[in-house]
Amino acid sequence: MRQALLVSKVLGVTNMNSSNQPQSPEGTENLISLTIDNQSYSVEKGQNLLQACLSLGLDLPxxxxxxxxxxxxxxxxxxxxxYQNSEDTxxxxxMSCMTPLTEGMIISLKDDKSQQxxxxxxxxxxxxxxxxxxVCEEGGNCHLQDMTLMSKHINRRYSGKKRTHLNQFLGPLLNHEMNRCIxxxxxxxxxxxxxxxxxxxxxxxxxxxxxxxxxxxxxxxHFSGNLAQVCPTGVFTDKPFSHHYSRKWDLQTAPAICPHCSLGCNINLGQRSGSIRRITNRHHDEVNGHFLCNTGLFGYEHVNHNERLEWPLKRNNEHKTTDKLTPEQAQTLLAEYCETPNENCIAVGSVRTHIENNAALLKLFGEQQFYLGIDDSHAQLLNMLCSAYHDTSLSPISLAEVERCDAALIINEDITHTAPRLALSLRQMSRNAGLKQAAxxxxxxxxxxAVRNIAQTTLSPVHIVxxxxxxLSDIATQSIILNSAAQTVLLQEIASLLTTHLNSQAEQPASSEAKAIVNDLMAAEYPLVITGVQNRDLKQVSLSIEIANTLKQLKQDTGFYAVTQDGNDLHLGMMTANSHPKNASQGLDSLLKRLNSGTVETLIILETDLYRYLDKSQLDDALNQVKQIVVIDQLLTKTAAMADLILPATSFAESYGCYLSSEGRLQLSFATMVPIEERLTPWQWLSTQIGIPSYCELVLWISEQLPQLKAIETFAELARFNELSPFRVARQAVRSSSRTAIDAVEHVKEEQPPIDLNGPFTHSMEGVAGFRQALVQPISVLPADQWSPKWNSDQAGSRAGVNHTRDQSSSTTSPWTQGVQIFSPNPQAKRELGYQQTHSSMPLESEQIRLTPSANLYADFELASxxxxxxxxxxxxxxxIHPETASKWQLEENQQIRLYSDRSQVALECLFDSNQAKSTISVPTNYFRQLGTWARLTPLPAQKRSETSTQESTQPLSNEEER
Amino acid sequence: MATKEQQTIPVSVIETPDISLSSKEQQGIDELISHSPQLAGITIDALKLIQAERGWVSDASLHALSLYTQIPVADLDSVATFYNLIFRQPVGKVVLHPCDGISCDLMGGEHIRQCLKQQLNITAGETTPDNRFTLIPLPCLGACDKAPVMIANKQLFENVTTDELPKLLSTFNEVS
Amino acid sequence: MNQTLPHNPLTRFITDDESCWSIEQYQNQGGYQGFRKSLTLSQEQLLDTLKESNLRGRGGAGFPTGLKWSFVPRGDDAPSPRYLIVNADEMEPGTFKDRMLMEKTPHQIIEGLLIGAQTLGASIGYIFLRGDYYLAEKRLTKALQECRDANLLGENILGSGLDFDIHLHTSAGRYICGEETALINSMEGKRANPRAKPPFPQVAGLWGKPTIVNNVETFCNLPHIIHFGPQWFKDLGLNDDAGTKIFGVSGRVNHPGLWELPMGTPIRDIIEQHAGGMRDGYTLKGFLPGGGSTDFLVAEHLDIPMDYDTISKQGSRMGTGTIIILDDRYCPVAMVLNLIKFFAQESCGWCTPCRDGLPWAQVLLEKIEHGEGEPEDINQLEELCRFAAPGNTFCALAPGAVEPLQSALKYFREDFEAHINQACCPFHDKKRQGIDETGTPCIKGSGGDKYEQL
Structure with a gap:
């Protein structure tokens, strides 16, 4: 396994002379003893000397x-x-990074020779x-500064000229200053x-x-933003951060969860004076490791956006005005609107809000009245996945586990865009065959x-359907491009080939592609099946589950990962599963029908912009039939603009709450800043009506009502954090400037920091450094800001041991830092799946064409947009569109076409792409959501346009201008 | 192929190279590709081939080569800027490589180079305004027993003296 | 010594009319006899012969060739293909021996490669030739074609079942390509940064496959060792080291040139007998025994024999065996500066002591040479020599680069001090005129000029 862990209880260090020997789970055969500067230590085998030294907390630059x-x-x-032996003087x-650990090795960090x-x-x-x-933005957060001081270089003797470089424009995410390069x-x-x-x-x-x-x-x-942290000095710096720059020591940070895609990456969220300034990676062994995608790193502007709602607002139809309300007035009005929740009063839950908020809404309105803020097929897919995880021995694996697999089959999910960090893990996974050769x-x-020179082009098998x-095609063994029907045939072949293996039957005839895939999966020690909901293809996801489940019975170590679509959509698959018949729809298509029945008086919409999912004219008509619309949201969305009452919600930066990732990892996101008075966390808006006054009680209610989410009860203790420890963790890094001098009170004009009553952090540097707290607290959280003595830069988090392995007894197992995996393999798993999919693809009429979504990580996530x-x-x-298909439809390159289904319609320019499956057409995800899985196609008369066509020429017919 | 180039904003769109590879160049590169176990293996030979045809390797040439071979431009340029004998700036018709290795310097090589600079009125790395000569001193040319030496037009000149430099340069004038 | 056995194997085919670059002449002289004999021997026999011969690599490091070759995995399940590469990227300052071998006896190299192919079951050979060696390129290209025509290359060579072909690769020019793993990277079309070792190329080299890289002169010895046997080869050497060596001398001697002489020939013989001694008006002040990256030796060392271990004991290295003479009228600081400048230019830029340490040393040497030096600068230079010592750097370039510097500080320290004390170069009247302002020739392509703002 690739991650070297520390061994001991305290500081990861064991003094071999002392009597309390550590007991690592594997015993001591995994350990190596070595002497560093006359001290004996024992560390885990397999790593290099530098890693070992850093893990031991020693300072080695x-x-x-x-x-x-x-x-x-x-x-x-x-x-x-x-030293060769104890006599060697x-x-x-x-070079410690190039030196493997050997038993009994004797080294010195403090001798004159190496220091010099x-x-x-x-x-x-x-x-x-x-x-x-x-003038460097890295200043105070610079690995080069840290290392220079650590190496004791203080006096510059070089008198020559310095080389200088011209810098480059590298796009909107990074600055370039090559002169700083080392x-x-x-x-x-x-x-x-x-x-x-x-x-x-x-x-x-x-x-x-x-x-x-x-x-x-x-x-x-997609990961270029990480260069700012990968670079040990200021060659690559965070450009959006530059626009509202703050020194690291002036930032207040807290550990949060990325709200965009479904992977649940861990982030540090840094704010100053009420605006988010930057996001940095927060190391999590099992999830994001050291890196985030660009959407995760830079997708925070919604928090600072000028369309953020600051007041409760009421539509005044009489005067055609919008009135500001106080929070109290708003709450009274809300109570009026839905005083006695009845069948005329319905709610829409959100895929981008915390679980607690959806739960509060569910409690208030009941399952029959609770709709999910996603389309029906998305809801069915989530339901299917949750059932599969509940009923079978299948459960999703972590990204770290993905990197340990040695063969992968990706089924119809463009993970490079829908789950970028997973694609990055898959890239590492593909190296395993080469690593094995090197080993x-x-x-x-x-x-x-050395590994790369040995491996050359050797890659573990990755098959992409x-x-x-x-x-990812550059690492793919097979990159199979097929339309939905042909994919289904291929998947069925794979499934039945695997079944023949399972039943030891004679092999059936199958396509060479299917055979190659099955051969590779069967030859692997740890095969992996990846699928996702992107295509809204129930048949394929169900087949993917079947394939993974069969494989799991053939090979105990089978990995599975189903990518869902939004930051917090998976838990919605559980919220309606109890009282509704399996596969019943409770999504937005059903909502539209319900609204059109004309019986709905009050509609309360939580953090969902319905216009992203539904056709504008259809939605306008439906909303017009509702008496009162209440929207709880962070921003003035198009839906919010239709509301009679708008309640401003806190963003993820201002609230505590849980996300459930598509891995099934339940994680708490901590608030970085205190919200303004008028903004409440959505469940707080509802708290009087649901009769739950505190976060703690809400969480306990969830754990009782939704058995699959029982683990959430752990986080009920958040409120008790402050009681548990008198030490609160500093949100601000320690600084060593004159600002802490004795006269600071007179010379530094800064507002008194707010007090956070809800969490374990203080809005000040006058707290405990997080890493230290981890040693003393039974419940530990990661440091709000990665810092440890002599290590001011984010690289402190790269020290092998500092953050996550220092204290194994709490830190690496603490739900506060690790989250809780709610899907454990079911020991009584049934061999057969608990449901049978009878869906067969609807046959298309001649003028209809199958749609596929073309996902894009910069365009698809609502908040990031x-x-x-x-x-x-x-x-x-x-x-x-594939050129052949285009010719069947008599389309020309760059021709405008109109796509329309019974759900919506859109006009787009068409691009010939021989890497598009035949008989399909791919449209941006947002249009795919609105149109559904098929559309009728009509070419539009060619317009005289200039060659340099840009976005302006692509006018959607319905004016649902996407964010 | 759905490359990322096609999906990003116009700033990164690579200009269409104005000089595409000649059929001779294409043949040469096809030949190289047929010999190399991996595509990247042809990089240096391909760059040299382009340079042999064009005198130097321009940005446009790099793009043309990249387009033809599918080796990313950044990879080609990374290699091109590493090696001494790949010219990423235009050079004159004759590239003069006087040796600046130690054996030549011991025998007065530096003086030869100085004279060359004076006669051509350029410094090292420059090209004469008439585009005839570029002066690129190279380290030890491996003819130390004949020092000082110079290479020009693939020819080695031994025991070069300052007196014969004008004549030597004029023979190039005649040739070119 | 037996009359019928040659004492100058490497040059014995070179006739006065210098026509031995053709296959006809080479075969007439007895060429390809060694290879033909090797076809009758087993791989183990060939390898044993090679080990027994005590041949050491002629590229500079002097590693025993038989031992190196024995690391290549053999047997049916060994990885294939296996590659042989001739390191013909001769670029060490003051070294010109391989050029002569390639221009005059290209077939000797091919024969050496063929024997290597037979010994190791290699199927492809490469000659990595310095890009500036145009005549060698021409003659090698012709020789390779001649061999293909004569079925000495290609499939089923001479009916023996051996398949082997050789490709000629001309380098785009970097000194570091002489480092065998950097050379392999260059062969793969990459920047010539040296590779991490292990794995050594014998196990995983070119394209990750077993690869042997040896110098031109090393390969040239093989036909003769196989032909005349290991004992004959060992007997050629005057001391412990076996065989002969192409020795050379450059600088202010009467007859600079190259000679094939027995290993262990005293340095004095080489300089005084063969090179004709110092020119009138010049005295020997010191010399680099084996190219620009070896330590200076001085007159007191003239009587030691040129063999690997003896030279090492005197604090220098045999290197390439081509001696560079420093005379009393040339400034030692200028000489070291020339060399350091060369090595700083030729650093691949991978590791710190080489990339940043050598230019720093260059700045200090320029300061001293221009009369702006301070006493502290000498301490700094000494510190930089320790900084770039063997083991501290990723490859041997920087340790080699500081060898002339560290030994010059030892033997010619008073010259350095004189520069500082007199605030000028004491040799300035003899010095070449008009050193340019920066002193650094701008070599296009290597400097990333377009990125620099000067």
Whole structure:
């Protein structure tokens, strides 16, 4: 396994001379003892010496090593002296990152020889560095600063000229300042080797290295934003952060969960003066590891947006005005609207709000009156997945587990866009075959350069079945592009081939593709099946579950991952499952029917913009039949604009609440800032009516009412945090500037920090550093800001042990840091699936064409679409069609077409794409949601247009201009 | 193929190269590809081939090569800027490589280079305004027993003296 | 010594008319006899012969060739294909021996490769040739074609069942390509950064497959070792080291040139007898025994024999065996500066001591040479020499680069001090005129010029 863990209870260090030997779960055969500066330690085998030293809490400077990217030995900063035996007094220098641990090894970090070398080394590194810390955004959060101080280089002797470079425009996410470069090669290793993207590289040679693009332009990688943290100094810095910059020590941070896609990545959310300034990765071993996607890193502008709702608002039809209400007035009015919830009063839950808020709504209105803010087929798919996880031995695996698999089948989900971090994990997974080859030659996994030289193009098998080309095709063994019907045939073949294996029957005839897939899955030790709800294809998801379930019976170690669509959509699959017949629809299509029945008087909509899902004219008509519309939301959406009463909701930055990821990991997101008085967390708006006054009681109600979410009761203790410990964790990093001097009270004009009564954090630096709390608290949370003595930069989180393994007894098992996995494999799992899908694809009429969604991580997530930097990266809205199919429809390239179904209609320009499945047409996800899985197609008369067609020329017929 | 290029905003759209590969160049590259176990293996040979045809490797040439071979431009340029003998700036008709290795310097090589600079009125790395000569000193040319030496037009000139430089340069003038 | 056995195997085919680059002449002289003999021997026999011969690599490091070859996995389940690469990227300052071998006896290299193919079951050979060696390129290209025509390359060579072909790759020019793993990266179309070891190329080299990289001169020895046997080869050496060596001398001697002489030939013999001694008006001040990356030796070392271990004991290295003479009228600081500048230019930019340490040393040396040095600068130079010591860097380039510097500080320290004390170069009247302002020639392509704002 790739992650090296620490061994002991305290500080991960065991003094072998002391009597209390640690008992690691595996016993001591996994341990190695070594002597560092005359102290004996014992650490886990397999890692390199640098990693071991850092895990032990020792300060050893380094640049090019990275826990996720391994060692290449280029910076030479982590040199230590190794002695052959106890008689050896001279020793020799070794680079600790390149040195495997051996039993009984004797090393020194503090001897003159290695200290001198490290000092000269950093002095050499710094010969070309501009020393522009005061104007550098990395200042105070800089690995190079930390390491320079640690190496004791204080006096500059180099008198030569420094090389200078021109910088490049790299797009809306990153600044480029090449003069600060210290040539550690981390950026290109991350970008090219880790992410598989090709447009960043190193140019030139000797001391004239240049890290950038071949020419100025937008970086293409979905993970480019991580360069700001991967770079140990300020070459790549966070550009949106620049626009509202704050020194790290002025930021208030708290551990939160990314609200966009369904993976549940862990983030640190930094705010100052009530606006979010930046997001950084918060290391989680099992989920996001060290990296986030760009949407996760930069998708926070909705919190600061000028369309944020600040007051409760009431439509005044008499005067044709909008009235501001006080929160009390608003609550009274709300109570009036839905005083006695009855069948004329219905609610719509949200996929982007916390579980607690949906639950409060559910409690108030009851299951029959509670609709899900998603389309019906999405709801059915979530239901199907939840049932599968409940009824079978199948449960989703973590991203870390994904990286351990050795063969994968991806079924019709473009994970590079719907779950980018999963795609990144899959990329690492594909390296396992090469790592295995290297291991045969005795090369450790962390010897990155050596492993890659041995592996060359060797990849673990990845088979992709999809309706259009994928950005993962460069690692794919087979990239099979088929339309939905043909995919179903292929999946059925795979399923029955696996069944023949299971029943030891003679092999059936099948396509070569199916055979190749089954062979690879069967040959693997840890095969993986990935599917998702993106295509709204019940048949395929059901087949995917069947394939994974059969495989699971053949191989105990079978991984499964079903990507859902939104930050918090999976739990909705449980909320209506109890009282409704299986597969009954409770989504927005059903809602529309209900509204059109004309019996609904009050409609309360929680954090859902219905116009994203439904046709404008149809929705307008339906809403017009409702007497009162109440919208609880953060922003003035189109739906909110239709409301009679708008209640402003807190954003994820201002509230405590739970997300359930598509892995089934229930995680609490902490509030970073205190909301303004008029904004309440949605459940608080409802609390009087539901009769639940506190968060704690609400959570306990959920755990009783929704058995699958029982684990949420853990978080009921949030309110007791403050009682449990007198020590509260600082939201602000410790600073060492004059601002803490004795006169600060007179000279520093800053508002008194607010008090947070709900959580374990204080809005000040006058608290406990998080890592320290982890040692003393029975309930520990991650540090609000990654910091430890001498390590001010975010790299502190990269020290192998500091954050997540220091205290195994609490930190690595604490639900506060790790979340709770609610789907445990069912020991009484039935061999057969609990349901039978009878859905067969509806036959299409001749003028109809099957639609497929073309997902895009910058365009598809509602909240992220308020971040300009991200939307500027979204692609043109186009319909992609295979040239052959196009000729059948007599379409020309770039011709305007009209697509219409009984749900909605849209006009788009069509683009010929031979990587699109035949007899299908792909449209942007937002249009796909509105149109459904098929549409009628009519070519529009060719218009005279200039060659440089842009978005403006693609006018949707219905004016649902998407965010 | 649905590449990311097609999906991003216009800023990153790569300009269409104005110089596409000639059929001779294409043939040469096809030949290289047929020999190499992996596509990337042809990079250096392909760059040299382009340079042999065009004198140097322009941005447009890189794009043309990238388009033809599907090797990313950044990869090509990363390699091109690493090696001494791939020229990423235009050079004159004759590239003069006087040796600046130690054996030549011990025998007065530096003086030769100085004279060349004076006569051509350019410094190292520059091209004469008439585009005839580019001066690129190279380290030790491996003819130390004949020092000082110079390579020009694929020809090695041994025991070069300052006196014969004008004549030497004029022979190139005649040739070119 | 037996009259019928040659004492100058490497150059014995070179006739006065220099026509031995053709296959006809080469075969007439007795070429390809070693290869033909190797076809009658088993792989184990060939490898044993090689080990027994005590041949050491002629590229500079002097690693025993037989031992190196024995690391290549053999047997039916060994990875394939296996590659042989001739390191013909001769770029070490002051070294010009391989050029001569390639221009004059290209077939000798091919024969060496063929024997290697027979020994290791390799199926593809590459000659990694320095890009500036145009004549060598021409002759090797022709020789390869001649061999293909004569069924000495290709399938089922001479009916033996051996399949082997050789490709000629001309380098795009970097000194670091002489490092075998950097050379392999370059062969793969990458930047020539050295690779992490282990794995060594013998196990996982080119395209991840077993690969042997040896110097031109090393390969040239093989036909003769196989032909005349290991004992003959060992007997050629005057001391412990076996065989002969192409020695060379450059600098202010009467007859600079190359000579094939027995291993262990005293340095004095090479300089005084073969190179004709110092030119009139010049005295020997010191010399680099084996190219630009070896430590200076001085007159007191003239009587030691040129073999690997003896030179090492004197604090230098045999290197490529081509001696560069420093005379009394050339500034030692300028000489070291020239070399450091070269190595700083040729650093691949991968690891810190080389990438940033060498330019720092260059700045200090320029300061001293321009009369702006301070006493502290010498301490800094010494510190930088320790900084770039073997083991501290990723490959051997930087440790080699500081060898002339560290030894110059030892033997010519008073010259450095004189520069500082007199605030000028004491050799300035003899010095080449007009060093340019930066002193750094701008080599296009290597400097990323377009990115720099000067």
């Amino acid at each position: 380094y640049f090019c090593w990275h826990p996720a990217m391994g060692s290449v030995g280029s910076c030479r900063q982590c040199a230590v002296t190794q 001279r020793g020799r220098l070794v 070398f490290r000092e000269t080394n950093i002095e050499a590194i710094m010969t070309n560095h501009p020393h522009d810390c005061p 040539g550690c090669y981390r950026c290109v290793r991350f970008y090219r080797d880790y992410c598989g993207d090709k447009d960043l590289n190193v140019f030139g040679s000797k001391s004239h290295l240049y890290f950038g693009r071949a020419e100025s332009g937008v970086l293409q990688s 045969k030659l005795g090369i450790k996994y962390w010897q990155d350069d 999809q309706s259009h080309g994928s950005e 308020y971040s300009k930097a991200l939307t500027s990266l979204a692609p043109h809205k186009l319909a992609r």
